[in-house]
Amino acid sequence: MGRITRRLALGIAGVAGFGVVAYGGTLVACRFVPRKHPSFFALLDAVPDDETARRVGKAMVASGHAPSDLRDLATLLSERPHIRAALVTDCPATRKRLVQTQCRADFAEGRMVSVEGWLLSQTEADLCAAAWLAGGRTG
Amino acid sequence: MIFDLNSFDSDQSITGGICITGAGPAGITLALELAGRGIDVILLESGGKGFEAETQSLYDGEVAGDLNTDVSSSRLREFGGTSQHWTGLCAPLQPIDFEKRPGVPHSGWPITRADLDPYYARAQPYLQLGPFDYDFQSWKDALPGPGLPLDPALVIDAVYQQSPPTRFYETYWTTIKTNPRIRCYIHANLIDIALDGEAVAHCDFSTLDGRKLTVEATNYVVACGGIENARILLNCNRQRAQGIGNEHGLVGRYYMDHLNCEAGAILFADNNINLTLYDGFVEADGTALQVGLKLPSETMRREGLLNNTAFLVPAYENKNFSNDFRNHGWVSFSNIVKAFAHGEVPDRFAENICNATEDADAVAIGIYRHVVRSFASTGRALAAGLRQDAEQSPNPDSRVFPNEETDPFGWRRITLDWQIAPSDLDSLRRTHELIGAAVGAAGLGRVHIGITDPPDLGIVYTGYHHMGTTRMSEDPHKGVVDRNCRVHSVKNLYMAGSSVFTTAGTANPTLTIVALAARLADHLADTGTARTGAAKRS
Ligand SMILES: Cc1cc2nc3c(=O)[nH]c(=O)nc-3n(C[C@H](O)[C@H](O)[C@H](O)COP(=O)(O)OP(=O)(O)OC[C@H]3O[C@@H](n4cnc5c(N)ncnc54)[C@H](O)[C@@H]3O)c2cc1C
Numbered sequence: 171m172g173r174i175t176r177r178l179a180l181g182i183a184g185v186a187g188f189g190v191v192a193y194g195g196t197l198v199a200c201r202f203v204p205r206k207h208p209s210f211f212a213l214l215d216a217v218p219d220d221e222t223a224r225r226v227g228k229a230m231v232a233s234g235h236a237p238s239d240l241r242d243l244a245t246l247l248s249e250r251p252h253i254r255a256a257l258v259t260d261c262p263a264t265r266k267r268l269v270q271t272q273c274r275a276d277f278a279e280g281r282m283v284s285v286e287g288w289l290l291s292q293t294e295a296d297l298c299a300a301a302w303l304a305g306g307r308t309g
Numbered sequence: 310m311i312f313d314l315n316s317f318d319s320d321q322s323i324t325g326g327i328c329i330t331g332a333g334p335a336g337i338t339l340a341l342e343l344a345g346r347g348i349d350v351i352l353l354e355s356g357g358k359g360f361e362a363e364t365q366s367l368y369d370g371e372v373a374g375d376l377n378t379d380v381s382s383s384r385l386r387e388f389g390g391t392s393q394h395w396t397g398l399c400a401p402l403q404p405i406d407f408e409k410r411p412g413v414p415h416s417g418w419p420i421t422r423a424d425l426d427p428y429y430a431r432a433q434p435y436l437q438l439g440p441f442d443y444d445f446q447s448w449k450d451a452l453p454g455p456g457l458p459l460d461p462a463l464v465i466d467a468v469y470q471q472s473p474p475t476r477f478y479e480t481y482w483t484t485i486k487t488n489p490r491i492r493c494y495i496h497a498n499l500i501d502i503a504l505d506g507e508a509v510a511h512c513d514f515s516t517l518d519g520r521k522l523t524v525e526a527t528n529y530v531v532a533c534g535g536i537e538n539a540r541i542l543l544n545c546n547r548q549r550a551q552g553i554g555n556e557h558g559l560v561g562r563y564y565m566d567h568l569n570c571e572a573g574a575i576l577f578a579d580n581n582i583n584l585t586l587y588d589g590f591v592e593a594d595g596t597a598l599q600v601g602l603k604l605p606s607e608t609m610r611r612e613g614l615l616n617n618t619a620f621l622v623p624a625y626e627n628k629n630f631s632n633d634f635r636n637h638g639w640v641s642f643s644n645i646v647k648a649f650a651h652g653e654v655p656d657r658f659a660e661n662i663c664n665a666t667e668d669a670d671a672v673a674i675g676i677y678r679h680v681v682r683s684f685a686s687t688g689r690a691l692a693a694g695l696r697q698d699a700e701q702s703p704n705p706d707s708r709v710f711p712n713e714e715t716d717p718f719g720w721r722r723i724t725l726d727w728q729i730a731p732s733d734l735d736s737l738r739r740t741h742e743l744i745g746a747a748v749g750a751a752g753l754g755r756v757h758i759g760i761t762d763p764p765d766l767g768i769v770y771t772g773y774h775h776m777g778t779t780r781m782s783e784d785p786h787k788g789v790v791d792r793n794c795r796v797h798s799v800k801n802l803y804m805a806g807s808s809v810f811t812t813a814g815t816a817n818p819t820l821t822i823v824a825l826a827a828r829l830a831d832h833l834a835d836t837g838t839a840r841t842g843a844a845k846r847s
Contacts, residue, residue: 270752277749278460282742289745289756 227302333390342830356387389478397474412613439596454585535775567772572759638668
């Protein structure tokens, strides 16, 4: 890639949002929210509902980097410590933060995948794949 | 004293202490250092003051292999050499660059960074740089912006210094002219190195119209640039058919350049990321610096990676803050403006005006953007491209060799067959992945990898850094010169310049060239070679 075009830069912006660390107060607020142990699907709220995320999800499954069976993928994801923690919290902000923490841990530990040239954490790419599978493989 | 060989009406023969051919950064530094040690020097330069088309065309040659390079106009054949249009970015090689690295075949210098440290310190003033300090921590507090919050175990900040850039003609002509120990001849082209057994007996020089000068000295140094040094040894084949120093077929091989490319980008998650530190030159305590990102040496060793410093090229939401108009024309234009602002006539005024006129579009965009910047805000930094002069691994098949064309002296011109190994770009891709891991781990954003798998070699351009063609090794089967830059098979012949580099590192070469020249001066002075010469007419 010679030049950074606006399109390229914005192209991954939604997915890169997994990396934003913008909480602070929300965590404190969430501490007092009663826990209802939400389903795996609540996790997928963290995935941006946009074209890029769908493209990443589709590419992950098509390339075999992510299993094409949603249950297998959910099992795989829930083996990761911060995702496991996210699965037992019902505060969306905390959940999002835990997903982000897992993504950062993935990078720190070298669990990365390259999708269309973008270097993503295994977790965010898997979540995009899960959202794509859960959404009926559309888009 | 400076003599013009063109103005002599008969052939000349002179004797002296040290004969240095080539008045670029290497030759001029060496001459001044030796003179400073009280040693008489004869300095011979092919060119004159400024550009002369006929002399410059002696550099014409061919390019084979990778075509994104040049041999004819990037090198300058005039007093001051290629410093007359270099850009001035400087950094020392790192300790790892001198090591024998398992992941880098043919690596390992016979000297270490510690051997060069005192000479780097001496080299800094020649290039009008600040103190010999390239440690980010030392500069940190004086810098105008913060570094990116990356884990230093993963990615570190690399500091480079910016020379004005020093033009060796403007800066050293008078110094050379008034130095009583230096006799400099311009328009003197080296046309033969005559051997007497294992030693040089004399060197012969000629003007383009045939005036001759013979120089007899105790020691001889060839300082004609990374390509020409090899061409000279290969063309001086009267007594040794394969060329001087070429007993093992190594002269001209292992040619390296830096892999100049803008590939990949960081997309930042935070709209307000502060990239001041990385956006071009910054000033710290009166020294101009450039800061880039690189992997710690430990990581390079562990992963068997080549060296690289990635400089960021921010792209702002408000395009008026992007610097993509900065081409040669813009640089010339800003040189003119800066000189006039200081009440001076710009260097090489005519050439700068031509560059600026040819690139009028870029200049117009640049002026407009500079005006707009005074009242507009940058908007968010959308992303930053990764621009680098990445290390190329040494490769015997990448080489310069004489072709069938000859120059007016009957010397064979050269073909540059620059070979880039795909694995060099694989190494750069992996480097970017590791930067991407650090950026992701810090929650700063994501990295787009701009190097495909397999890599597209077409993204690479010359860094204009010609290295390795008379490489240094203690083993004559593996290198042309020894640890003191002496040609293994000739007792009193030395090479100065980047042709002696065993590996290229990623640092721009000139600071190391100047440091090696200062080291060679000490070696020659300490081995007691001083001899006072006198001119005699033949
Ligand atoms: C566009 C450009 C930008 C650059 N930017 C940078 C940078 O930012 N940082 C950096 O470190 N480096 C940079 N360089 C490289 C830098 O210019 C060289 O590393 C440096 O000039 C090499 O010095 P030298 O003395 O070894 O060779 P040269 O500067 O090439 O000098 C060689 C001298 O030998 C003379 N000569 C050649 N043949 C003969 C002969 N047969 N007889 C007599 N004399 C002869 C030539 O006329 C010349 O004066 C750049 C180069 C270019 C082209």
